[in-house]
Amino acid sequence: MEFNVVNKSIDGLCDKLNTLVNEVRNLKPEDSPIGNCFFNLVQILLIFYLYSFISYRWYFIAKMSDEVVDSNPYSRLMALKRMHIVKNYENIRQKSVVVVGIGGVGSVAAEMLTRCGIGKLLLFDYDKVELANMNRLFYQPNQSGLSKVEAACGTAINPDVDIEIYNMNITTVDNYKVFTEKIRNGGLNDGKVDLVLSCVDNFEARMTINTACNEENQVWMESGVSENAVSGHIQYIEPGRTACFACTPPLIVASNIDERTLKREGVCAASLPTTMAVVAGFLVQNALKYLLEFGEVSPYVGYNALCDFFPRQELLPNPHCGDRYCKQRQEEYQVTYFSLVLYTGSNQGTDVVDTNVVHDDNSWGIELVETSSTLPKKNELQLKEGLVFAYEPSEQSQVSNVFLIVIREAMK
Amino acid sequence: MEFNVVNKSIDGLCDKLNTLVNEVRNLKPEDSPIGNCFFNLVQILLIFYLYSFISYRWYFIAKMSDEVVDSNPYSRLMALKRMHIVKNYENIRQKSVVVVGIGGVGSVAAEMLTRCGIGKLLLFDYDKVELANMNRLFYQPNQSGLSKVEAACGTAINPDVDIEIYNMNITTVDNYKVFTEKIRNGGLNDGKVDLVLSCVDNFEARMTINTACNEENQVWMESGVSENAVSGHIQYIEPGRTACFACTPPLIVASNIDERTLKREGVCAASLPTTMAVVAGFLVQNALKYLLEFGEVSPYVGYNALCDFFPRQELLPNPHCGDRYCKQRQEEYQVTYFSLVLYTGSNQGTDVVDTNVVHDDNSWGIELVETSSTLPKKNELQLKEGLVFAYEPSEQSQVSNVFLIVIREAMK
Numbered sequence: 001m002e003f004n005v006v007n008k009s010i011d012g013l014c015d016k017l018n019t020l021v022n023e024v025r026n027l028k029p030e031d032s033p034i035g036n037c038f039f040n041l042v043q044i045l046l047i048f049y050l051y052s053f054i055s056y057r058w059y060f061i062a063k064m065s066d067e068v069v070d071s072n073p074y075s076r077l078m079a080l081k082r083m084h085i086v087k088n089y090e091n092i093r094q095k096s097v098v099v100v101g102i103g104g105v106g107s108v109a110a111e112m113l114t115r116c117g118i119g120k121l122l123l124f125d126y127d128k129v130e131l132a133n134m135n136r137l138f139y140q141p142n143q144s145g146l147s148k149v150e151a152a153c154g155t156a157i158n159p160d161v162d163i164e165i166y167n168m169n170i171t172t173v174d175n176y177k178v179f180t181e182k183i184r185n186g187g188l189n190d191g192k193v194d195l196v197l198s199c200v201d202n203f204e205a206r207m208t209i210n211t212a213c214n215e216e217n218q219v220w221m222e223s224g225v226s227e228n229a230v231s232g233h234i235q236y237i238e239p240g241r242t243a244c245f246a247c248t249p250p251l252i253v254a255s256n257i258d259e260r261t262l263k264r265e266g267v268c269a270a271s272l273p274t275t276m277a278v279v280a281g282f283l284v285q286n287a288l289k290y291l292l293e294f295g296e297v298s299p300y301v302g303y304n305a306l307c308d309f310f311p312r313q314e315l316l317p318n319p320h321c322g323d324r325y326c327k328q329r330q331e332e333y334q335v336t337y338f339s340l341v342l343y344t345g346s347n348q349g350t351d352v353v354d355t356n357v358v359h360d361d362n363s364w365g366i367e368l369v370e371t372s373s374t375l376p377k378k379n380e381l382q383l384k385e386g387l388v389f390a391y392e393p394s395e396q397s398q399v400s401n402v403f404l405i406v407i408r409e410a411m412k
Numbered sequence: 413m414e415f416n417v418v419n420k421s422i423d424g425l426c427d428k429l430n431t432l433v434n435e436v437r438n439l440k441p442e443d444s445p446i447g448n449c450f451f452n453l454v455q456i457l458l459i460f461y462l463y464s465f466i467s468y469r470w471y472f473i474a475k476m477s478d479e480v481v482d483s484n485p486y487s488r489l490m491a492l493k494r495m496h497i498v499k500n501y502e503n504i505r506q507k508s509v510v511v512v513g514i515g516g517v518g519s520v521a522a523e524m525l526t527r528c529g530i531g532k533l534l535l536f537d538y539d540k541v542e543l544a545n546m547n548r549l550f551y552q553p554n555q556s557g558l559s560k561v562e563a564a565c566g567t568a569i570n571p572d573v574d575i576e577i578y579n580m581n582i583t584t585v586d587n588y589k590v591f592t593e594k595i596r597n598g599g600l601n602d603g604k605v606d607l608v609l610s611c612v613d614n615f616e617a618r619m620t621i622n623t624a625c626n627e628e629n630q631v632w633m634e635s636g637v638s639e640n641a642v643s644g645h646i647q648y649i650e651p652g653r654t655a656c657f658a659c660t661p662p663l664i665v666a667s668n669i670d671e672r673t674l675k676r677e678g679v680c681a682a683s684l685p686t687t688m689a690v691v692a693g694f695l696v697q698n699a700l701k702y703l704l705e706f707g708e709v710s711p712y713v714g715y716n717a718l719c720d721f722f723p724r725q726e727l728l729p730n731p732h733c734g735d736r737y738c739k740q741r742q743e744e745y746q747v748t749y750f751s752l753v754l755y756t757g758s759n760q761g762t763d764v765v766d767t768n769v770v771h772d773d774n775s776w777g778i779e780l781v782e783t784s785s786t787l788p789k790k791n792e793l794q795l796k797e798g799l800v801f802a803y804e805p806s807e808q809s810q811v812s813n814v815f816l817i818v819i820r821e822a823m824k
Contacts, residue, residue, distance in 0.1 A: 071543045076548075076683040134569060272492075285687065296719045
């Protein structure tokens with residue numbers, strides 16, 4: 001049904017093109033050989049341009065169809081319904097997603113969501129495309145010099161996706177307001193957005209997204225790739241229910257100076273298109289599972305490329321978190337959770353850990369090692385200029401072991 | 413150093429452009445307003461075309477540089493050396509890779525290798541781009557109708573990569589000869605290629621690649637994505653040392669008819685850009701580790717997207733493999749291996765399993781379950797028309813348990 005509309009549009013455009021060519025031909029005022037030559041040239045250029053513009057274009061499709069024809073860009077996605085993977089794939093059209101950071105991970109994530117037919121995308125970045133970005137997927141050399149959001153929007157191939165771009169740094173006071181306003185009202189029909197994806201490459205931007213999402217009670221997903229290009233991770237963050245980014249920050253952070261100036265002149269992080277694409281794939285896969293309610297949304301997936309190891313873990317919120325909105329969301333979640341337990345008389349479907357001892361004997365000698373004592377003290381480590389310890393964990397800390405392990409990992 | 417060459421090339425092109433514009437201006441034969449108008453139009457078009465052609469283009473770079481400037485497309489890759497991940501990244505320029513199947517996985521794999529600066533790529537496919545492919549990364553709607561290899565070559569952004577395209581089906585007798593000839597002599601300086609990547613979507617093409625690689629004693633990597641779009645795998649295959657594709661074939665195969673006709677009319681496989689990109693990422697990451705000798709080359713990595721589970725296993729060759737070249741390579745490998753053991757007096761560095769009992773007691777009750785008895789017999793399963801059992805495993809089979817598990821998995 002939908003493809004008749006597309007064919008009619010193409011026919012209509014062809015008619016208009018023919019009319020235009022005839023009009024140009026009738027306009028011809030003189031019969032000199034050079035005049036003829038130019039008229040022919042202009043006609044050829046016009047036809048070539050319009051043909052490349054209309055031919056095989058992906059036209060607006062009012063309703064996703066599962067018809068199996070070569071011209072249907074959604075046939076392979078709608079097949080997920082027939083395969084009993086997704087119940088209502090077309091619901092993706094009602095979803096809106098914010099992507100912050102349109103670099104090696106974010107640009108690929110935005111392209112995946114575009115090709116999947118997401119309802120609305122809001123892209124935030126303030127960087128420009130450079131030739132030095134060409135070792136990762138997505139950007140083309142001829143886009144060098146353009147802002148990343150402009151370049152990403154310009155190459156978005158799906159006319160069914162509503163794309164808004166914000167060429168701005170969200171960490172400034174004014175832009176932070178725009179960012180939170182868009183989380184609140186930037187979705188379809190001026191509603192709340194459904195998900196925020198963080199694809200940024202620095203601590204400050206991550207903390208800004210974290211603060212905004214805690215404030216707006218917005219589910220978001222974090223992603224990151226290591227400086228040596230061979231590991232990465234994604235993390236699902238639901239304010240109050242899971243650890244937020246401030247619950248488990250790195251132990252060492254920049255001290256009141258711009259992080260970027262900490263990088264030495266003539267030195268840059270390594271990056272690989274492979275690691276970036278894997279992390280973007282994990283991120284958008286998790287986003288699709290969350291948005292379309294299929295499979296299990298993973299709380300955390302790590303990727304160690306050197307030995308193809310994929311650590312998984314779940315981080316609970318830190319009751320001593322430095323973010324006041326996080327603590328507020330934790331209280332709200334506990335109220336909701338305990339109401340649920342009181343109401344249903346069970347804790348099914350929640351994530352309280354069963355503390356019953358499964359095995360009384362332990363002949364294999366497996367044990368959980370106390371890790372807090374191995375954390376270095378402030379005076380044991382010499383930090384470079386511009387770096388400070390964010391805090392020193394107390395030995396009587398009530399924070400879970402998992403939390404401490406994360407800190408130790410961050411120090412490696 | 414290299415960027416001076418690039419800048420000089422741009423300056424040279426700009427000079428030529430100016431000369432050309434002046435020549436066009438001098439040619440102007442008349443002073444009528446319409447004549448002027450056309451001359452101006454042609455000049456503008458010429459300038460626009462040449463400017464878009466030369467500006468910000470990625471020029472041929474004679475030697476990979478690690479200089480950290482925005483205009484160096486290799487700075488982030490060469491940084492892998494400074495990070496002590498790869499010893500000699502620039503060796504990638506001496507490597508040549510065959511990619512068979514330029515679809516959802518193969519096109520992304522080819523793009524990754526291109527952006528990484530591989531020496532030579534040989535692309536094989538016989539399919540055309542359709543709008544129905546737009547739900548995966550890489551192809552653009554305006555490439556619909558082009559052959560996939562042409563489209564892939566046309567958008568290759570790195571002029572330093574030597575790309576050869578073969579718009580052919582390798583399973584025919586004549587094309588098979590071309591394919592094996594290219595494995596033997598298609599590399600740089602007419603040498604052997606370094607690696608073959610299989611990104612095809614059917615049994616027949618996989619068996620063809622397998623036969624060719626066994627015959628040519630060529631290391632290759634297999635990849636695949638399930639019909640329901642939510643799982644995939646990659647596998648490293650070294651003739652004689654690991655299981656080949658014929659060592660562990662699916663139990664049920666098409667019987668003397670074209671596999672594609674087995675698909676029902678109006679039904680297609682589902683696919684997702686996320687799963688395809690993850691599998692392409694794993695594949696090229698493993699290829700880079702193999703080609704540049706860093707990290708551990710994984711024998712097999714699976715990906716279950718629904719629960720982010722990543723099975724890993726190593727498959728040993730089947731001494732009863734139906735491929736005669738596989739058996740020949742197994743014998744050759746055993747001769748080499750035993751010579752090594754006799755010569756060095758040890759089996760260090762090889763993959764013979766240590767059969768010493770590590771734990772005498774087994775209080776946790778862990779045991780290996782005998783699986784062969786659970787394999788269904790021919791008469792227990794009703795197959796659809798066009799399908800046959802490839803074989804029935806003997807109960808006294810000497811084939812390893814791992815092999816049988818794989819067959820059972822393939823039947824799910």
